Amino acid sequence: MTRFSFDLHNTDGKARTGVIHTPRGDIRTPAFMPVGTAATVKAMMPESVAATGADILLGNTYHLMLRPTAERVDRMGGLHKFMNWDKPILTDSGGFQVMSLADLRKLTEDGVTFKSHVDGSKHFLSPERSMEIQKLLGSDIVMCFDECPALPADEQTVAESMRLSMRWAQRSRDAFGDRPGHALFGIMQGGVTPHLREESAKALVDIGFEGYAIGGLAVGEGQEAMFGVLEYAPDFLPTDKPRYLMGVGKPDDIVGAVKRGVDMMDCVLPSRSGRTGQAWTHRGQVNIKNARHQDDPRPLDENCTCPCCRNYSRAYLHHVFRAKEMISGMLLTWHNLHYYQEIMAGMRGAIAKGEFAAWEADFHAKRAMGDIEPV
Amino acid sequence: MTRFSFDLHNTDGKARTGVIHTPRGDIRTPAFMPVGTAATVKAMMPESVAATGADILLGNTYHLMLRPTAERVDRMGGLHKFMNWDKPILTDSGGFQVMSLADLRKLTEDGVTFKSHVDGSKHFLSPERSMEIQKLLGSDIVMCFDECPALPADEQTVAESMRLSMRWAQRSRDAFGDRPGHALFGIMQGGVTPHLREESAKALVDIGFEGYAIGGLAVGEGQEAMFGVLEYAPDFLPTDKPRYLMGVGKPDDIVGAVKRGVDMMDCVLPSRSGRTGQAWTHRGQVNIKNARHQDDPRPLDENCTCPCCRNYSRAYLHHVFRAKEMISGMLLTWHNLHYYQEIMAGMRGAIAKGEFAAWEADFHAKRAMGDIEPV
Numbered sequence: 124m125t126r127f128s129f130d131l132h133n134t135d136g137k138a139r140t141g142v143i144h145t146p147r148g149d150i151r152t153p154a155f156m157p158v159g160t161a162a163t164v165k166a167m168m169p170e171s172v173a174a175t176g177a178d179i180l181l182g183n184t185y186h187l188m189l190r191p192t193a194e195r196v197d198r199m200g201g202l203h204k205f206m207n208w209d210k211p212i213l214t215d216s217g218g219f220q221v222m223s224l225a226d227l228r229k230l231t232e233d234g235v236t237f238k239s240h241v242d243g244s245k246h247f248l249s250p251e252r253s254m255e256i257q258k259l260l261g262s263d264i265v266m267c268f269d270e271c272p273a274l275p276a277d278e279q280t281v282a283e284s285m286r287l288s289m290r291w292a293q294r295s296r297d298a299f300g301d302r303p304g305h306a307l308f309g310i311m312q313g314g315v316t317p318h319l320r321e322e323s324a325k326a327l328v329d330i331g332f333e334g335y336a337i338g339g340l341a342v343g344e345g346q347e348a349m350f351g352v353l354e355y356a357p358d359f360l361p362t363d364k365p366r367y368l369m370g371v372g373k374p375d376d377i378v379g380a381v382k383r384g385v386d387m388m389d390c391v392l393p394s395r396s397g398r399t400g401q402a403w404t405h406r407g408q409v410n411i412k413n414a415r416h417q418d419d420p421r422p423l424d425e426n427c428t429c430p431c432c433r434n435y436s437r438a439y440l441h442h443v444f445r446a447k448e449m450i451s452g453m454l455l456t457w458h459n460l461h462y463y464q465e466i467m468a469g470m471r472g473a474i475a476k477g478e479f480a481a482w483e484a485d486f487h488a489k490r491a492m493g494d495i496e497p498v
Numbered sequence: 499m500t501r502f503s504f505d506l507h508n509t510d511g512k513a514r515t516g517v518i519h520t521p522r523g524d525i526r527t528p529a530f531m532p533v534g535t536a537a538t539v540k541a542m543m544p545e546s547v548a549a550t551g552a553d554i555l556l557g558n559t560y561h562l563m564l565r566p567t568a569e570r571v572d573r574m575g576g577l578h579k580f581m582n583w584d585k586p587i588l589t590d591s592g593g594f595q596v597m598s599l600a601d602l603r604k605l606t607e608d609g610v611t612f613k614s615h616v617d618g619s620k621h622f623l624s625p626e627r628s629m630e631i632q633k634l635l636g637s638d639i640v641m642c643f644d645e646c647p648a649l650p651a652d653e654q655t656v657a658e659s660m661r662l663s664m665r666w667a668q669r670s671r672d673a674f675g676d677r678p679g680h681a682l683f684g685i686m687q688g689g690v691t692p693h694l695r696e697e698s699a700k701a702l703v704d705i706g707f708e709g710y711a712i713g714g715l716a717v718g719e720g721q722e723a724m725f726g727v728l729e730y731a732p733d734f735l736p737t738d739k740p741r742y743l744m745g746v747g748k749p750d751d752i753v754g755a756v757k758r759g760v761d762m763m764d765c766v767l768p769s770r771s772g773r774t775g776q777a778w779t780h781r782g783q784v785n786i787k788n789a790r791h792q793d794d795p796r797p798l799d800e801n802c803t804c805p806c807c808r809n810y811s812r813a814y815l816h817h818v819f820r821a822k823e824m825i826s827g828m829l830l831t832w833h834n835l836h837y838y839q840e841i842m843a844g845m846r847g848a849i850a851k852g853e854f855a856a857w858e859a860d861f862h863a864k865r866a867m868g869d870i871e872p873v
């Protein structure tokens with residue numbers, strides 16, 4: 124059986140490209156992971172998600188443990204079979220979403236007690252329970268259960284929270300056990316304080332993980348602050364393991380993160396935007412509900428090869444959005460996910476050829492042009 | 499160029515099978531036409547609709563004239579290009595939907611003035627305007643503009659309404675003009691009164707159409723009353739032209755209509771049901787929101803080859819319906835449309851072999867079994 128491993132193929136500046144090998148298939152890095160919160164990438168058939176070029180999906184432990192429950196997913200043969208996706212799946216630990224979505228949370232050294240936002244039922248999450256749930260789901264890449272303090276927070280609060288997360292990282296590692304072909308990733312915390320980030324990274328590397336996430340970012344701090352942390356934080360991590368930046372982001376966030384040494388990212392943005400009439404193209408953002416599109420026979424993006432751009436006009440996309448037709452979300456989500464994967468493929472190719480700077484300049488130049496002129 | 503023509507291949511009792519030839523492709527009859535009201539079959543990509551086996555779609559003149567407007571569809575290259583469907587399209591005349599959906603209708607000999615249910619704007623529909631709109635849309639099969647009285651109505655009202663529709667049928671024929679490759683269908687009215695149905699059929703045949711619809715049914719009269727009219731009404735129509743029963747229906751309505759000599763049908767039911775968690779299988783109706791499905795690893799229908807049944811359990815379908823995920827409507831609609839097309843294909847094959855009665859007995863026997871036992 125293929126074991127979980129990472130081959131770093133090329134670097135260009137701090138940007139990296141490589142391949143994560145798993146028993147369920149390879150993940151080309153830098154990788155963007157579409158989010159399949161409740162066992163579906165919203166508005167997409169899983170074969171369509173694969174057609175966009177995605178090698179891996181993200182599932183949300185918090186949502187899945189509440190509905191349909193991890194035990195039920197396990198009885199149905201695991202998340203891959205349940206949702207008809209046979210490539211790798213990464214699951215988050217539930218920690219972040221418990222703190223942002225659940226009601227009546229109570230945090231102790233042991234874990235978090237909370238009430239479901241779905242039906243008010245009482246639940247408990249801890250490193251041990253999170254590992255159990257992610258195993259029941261059949262996740263290929265499991266995330267440590269951690270705690271992410273709301274920002275802004277003073278350094279003392281951030282330090283105490285980070286150290287709790289490091290104790291939980293050890294408990295996660297202990298509870299994960301020996302699962303060949305599956306990976307456990309540690310999550311670095313420490314806010315915007317370099318020495319706390321370094322302390323966190325050292326604690327995680329001492330425990331030892333198959334990959335390392337940079338946590339506590341993309342929580343509203345803004346791109347400048349996030350890039351500020353990314354200037355130094357990845358350097359605290361081993362070069363021979365994948366680095367994952369959670370919950371990022373807009374296209375320019377993604378490019379900036381890769382430039383700073385990040386290998387994996389996930390975000391609901393391309394799918395969520397698609398359902399609200401927002402599209403992302405080489406020339407920036409397009410709001411399809413704008414009346415300027417209603418007589419426009421051109422596709423969203425002339426150079427895009429996705430089914431939305433090959434087969435439909437902006438006039439059609441405008442019409443079905445206004446008419447509240449489901450195909451609006453289906454087509455825009457497909458396009459957005461395709462565009463995100465195109466960015467990733469472009470970066471992978473550019474890094475391999477040592478041309479990342481030129482690729483990045485072209486990326487920003489096209490966006491600076493703004494959307495095409497109205498007809 | 500292929501002209502519009504109908505080849506009747508086989509009859510078995512009153513049931514018929516054949517092929518309608520059009521420049522955009524053949525339509526195998528009996529044919530079920532999925533409804534693409536606003537230039538989309540809700541929750542489906544058009545290539546998926548084709549994959550279910552549909553040879554032709556129905557578009558709604560009333561909806562399309564209001565949004566995005568027929569003129570805009572024409573500027574965008576016609577309805578086929580606009581909605582990415584290159585097979586035949588039949589459009590209704592708008593007459594029926596004006597009477598059921600629009601506000602403040604005023605009916606005169608000339609036509610109908612009404613207010614849009616979308617934005618309150620004022621519009622006018624007449625035989626001439628309906629022909630113009632359906633031409634702008636690029637419809638392959640155009641329906642005469644007719645008036646359908648609300649039932650129950652006394653015989654005098656039904657007779658006067660039918661005669662108005664026959665005068666409008668002549669005006670529709672005159673306004674349609676000479677359009678090789680396109681067809682105009684007349685619509686028989688006359689309620690549940692045989693001599694009015696016969697009078698209507700004779701008036702239409704005198705004018706001459708490429709096909710004939712049986713109108714004024716499937717408007718709440720019930721299956722028994724509908725079948726009652728279908729016992730005699732198709733016999734008033736020429737055998738060498740296709741016969742279309744509008745707005746029908748449930749699977750057993752469709753089978754009963756084909757048995758009585760109908761060649762074409764359309765209905766929103768399979769797609770609308772799909773979005774509300776209702777599935778149709780060989781063994782009858784399944785309500786996927788029922789808790790009995792939540793731990794059921796079996797597909798909706800073991801014998802169905804659609805992507806929903808090949809790849810997903812009832813437990814998954816139950817979960818995504820409860821979680822209000824779009825894939826719920828996408829999968830159930832796909833299954834329902836696939837099942838409807840499977841019925842049509844089954845009937846075509848049975849009629850060709852002279853085995854319709856046996857096929858029908860099997861159809862009813864399987865349905866009488868009811869859904870599979872819970873796990």
Ligand SMILES: [Zn+2]
Nearest residue numbers: 427429432458
């Ligand atoms: Zn595209």
Ligand SMILES: [Zn+2]
Nearest residue numbers: 802804807833
């Ligand atoms: Zn099926």
